[in-house]
Structures are given as structure tokens and as C-alpha cells.
Amino acid sequence: MKNSTPQTAKSQHRKTRADHASELAEDYVEAIAEITDAKGECRAVDLADRFGVSHVTVNRTISRLVRDGYASTEPYAPVRLTSKGKRVAQKSKIRHETVYQFLLAVGVSEPVASADAEGIEHHVSPETLAAMQAFVTKTTS
Amino acid sequence: MKNSTPQTAKSQHRKTRADHASELAEDYVEAIAEITDAKGECRAVDLADRFGVSHVTVNRTISRLVRDGYASTEPYAPVRLTSKGKRVAQKSKIRHETVYQFLLAVGVSEPVASADAEGIEHHVSPETLAAMQAFVTKTTS
DNA sequence: GGATAAAGTTAGCACAGGCTACATTGGCTG
DNA sequence: CAGCCAATGTAGCCTGTGCTAACTTTATCC
Numbered sequence: 001m002k003n004s005t006p007q008t009a010k011s012q013h014r015k016t017r018a019d020h021a022s023e024l025a026e027d028y029v030e031a032i033a034e035i036t037d038a039k040g041e042c043r044a045v046d047l048a049d050r051f052g053v054s055h056v057t058v059n060r061t062i063s064r065l066v067r068d069g070y071a072s073t074e075p076y077a078p079v080r081l082t083s084k085g086k087r088v089a090q091k092s093k094i095r096h097e098t099v100y101q102f103l104l105a106v107g108v109s110e111p112v113a114s115a116d117a118e119g120i121e122h123h124v125s126p127e128t129l130a131a132m133q134a135f136v137t138k139t140t141s
Numbered sequence: 142m143k144n145s146t147p148q149t150a151k152s153q154h155r156k157t158r159a160d161h162a163s164e165l166a167e168d169y170v171e172a173i174a175e176i177t178d179a180k181g182e183c184r185a186v187d188l189a190d191r192f193g194v195s196h197v198t199v200n201r202t203i204s205r206l207v208r209d210g211y212a213s214t215e216p217y218a219p220v221r222l223t224s225k226g227k228r229v230a231q232k233s234k235i236r237h238e239t240v241y242q243f244l245l246a247v248g249v250s251e252p253v254a255s256a257d258a259e260g261i262e263h264h265v266s267p268e269t270l271a272a273m274q275a276f277v278t279k280t281t282s
Numbered sequence: 283g284g285a286t287a288a289a290g291t292t293a294g295c296a297c298a299g300g301c302t303a304c305a306t307t308g309g310c311t312g
Numbered sequence: 313c314a315g316c317c318a319a320t321g322t323a324g325c326c327t328g329t330g331c332t333a334a335c336t337t338t339a340t341c342c
Contacts, residue, residue: 010193012256013168017330019260020161024299027154045319052151057300059321064298076307076320107272115153119160119264128257131248158300165329186289198330200291205328217290217337 016123023122026092027051028061029070032079033089041078095129096121102132105139157264164263167233168192169202170211173220174230182219236270237262243273246280 031050035042044062048055062079065071070085081089099121103113124132172191176183185203189196203220206212211226222230240262244254265273 009191009259012259013192015256016260021298043319044321050150051154053299054301055320056302056322061299103269103272106276108269112266112268115156116264116266116269118150118153119157120261123257123260123264125253125257127253128244128249131244135247162328184289194329195331196290197292197332202329 019122024061025065025068025070026088026122028065029081029085029089030092030096032071032081033086033093036078036081042080043078047079092121095124098129098133098136099124101136101140105136160263165202166206166209166211167229167263169206170222170226170230171233171237173212173222174227174234177219177222183221184219188220233262236265239270239274239277240265242277242281246277 028047028051031047032042035046035050039046044055044058047058047062051058062071062073065079065085066073069082070088072080072082096117100113100117103117103120104110108116169188169192172188173183176187176191180187185196185199188199188203192199203212203214206220206226207214210223211229213221213223237258241254241258244258244261245251249257
């Protein structure tokens, strides 16, 4: 087997850490988009329920989203995505679905594919995503 | 496309968070094993260099490893893995290689496969890992 | 044997992302 | 319209993971 931890390991770990920083943000943005789509609006409780965390945690995470330009809020009002947020949500959703379909295509069961896609999607580079997409297209055609 | 975020999303997010908690530990344990293997011993500086963090950060991460039973240390001495740590290192290494080889097998380039495997490996369930392994075996035979 | 360099330790700070407990607001309903 | 409940907000705490600065130890080399 080839060695898969070359000299660039250091920068790769930096990248992994950087990915982590945006993971939660992406998950939230994606969830906000979905919930807004489904119910017309997205409240903090919806997100707390979705992620299984307290509403306080949700609150502060949303604050970071607002700070970073992904969402906007007013007191006691639903969360709304900015255009930047909507863009990220769209991309996240597509990526999530691609990873999910890809896992199914290589023979992973639905529930596990769903669970693993959740964790994997944030670490998939554009190139890998393209490869997954190609594989799905080839396999399911 | 099928919906990939069912009602169990909450528990899946819990799982994702739990995975995160052990990611760094696994990376460290794997690195300690590799470095010890390559140089006969593993010092904090080696890890600092590997992960691109300060030696202070390494120190405290190692403290957690010791606390959790993965490693043992004495002041001013190299880090050593416990048998529990060695077991984890072995499993991590195999999983990492499998993910890496799998990405190559689906057409991802070496550098990208290496980088993405770094992030993906911690979110791959046994079932998905088995599917990847099967795919690699089938493809490269 | 003492200077110096490299490694390790300690103190103290920041931010993310969890939490509980308590205060406030706002909308529904009697 | 009063009061209650659900949602939101605020205060304050914890752990993990990052940092710098300053100090100690170890090892090495005249």
C-alpha cells in the first residue's frame, strides 16, 4: 500500500481544522433553508429540536451565523438566511445528496448512508465530489 | 431524489458531535504510533510539527490522551501508547488506508485523496468501511 | 563544569460549542 | 383584557483546542 500521509500532512491538518469551523455553520444554514422551505419560517426551537441541543446553544450559533453574514435576525422573530446563506445552503444540500446517493451506490444501506453522509459531506473536496457524482451517474444509469 | 434527513437526524447529529470528540485523539494516537515506529520514540515536538500546532497544545492534548487511557508519559520523556492506544492506532491506520485507497479507486487524484481521507476517515461507520473495502478489492483485482 | 540549545512545563488568554437557571416577551385563550 | 405558556433572551459555567510568554529541565558541546 502507498503511504497516504506525505510531508504535507501539516497543512492538511490545518485544512481539517478549518473545515470543522464551518461544519456547524453549514449544517445550520442547510437546516434553516429546509425548515423555512417546509414550514414557511424557521424558529430557534426548530433548530434546537433538529440538532438535539438546547435553544441557548442554537441562539449563540445563530449569532455567529449573523456575525459571519449567513443569516439575519430580529428579536423574537424567525431566522432568515441572507443571500450568502442561501447560496451556502444550496451548495450544502447538493453536496449532501451527492454523498448520500454515492454511499447508496457503493452498497451502503439507507440508514447508515444517511448517518455517514452527515459526517462525511463536510470533508469532501470538489474533486472528490465530482468523482462521486460521476460514479452515481454511471452506476444508476 | 430521496430525502436523506429523516426523523433520526437528531441522534445522527449527536453521533457526529461524539465523533468529533474522538477525532483528534485518534489522529494523535495514530501519529504517535507512526512516529514511534519510524524514529524509535515520539516527542511532543514531533507531534507539534506533524499537526502544525504549538507544542503547548500538543502537551495538553497528550494529557487528555493519558487521562483517557490511550497513552502514558513521564516528565521530559517521550510519549508512549498504552495497549488500548495501540489498538486504536492500528484500527485508525487500517481505516485511513482503506478510505484513501477507496478514494483512489473511484478516481480521485492522490493528493486530494490523501487530504480528503484525513477528514473523512473519522465519519465512516463499519458498514461503510466494509463497502469501501469491498469496492477496493473488486476494483484493484 | 558551565554555556547554550532544544524540549518540556506552567500560567493565562481566546473562541467554539455544550449546558442550566432565570428573566422577558408575545401571542392565544378564557 | 388578564393571564398563562411557549419561545426567546441573558448570565454564567464547563470542556476542548488553539495561542503567547516565561520558566525549567535535559542534553550536548566546548
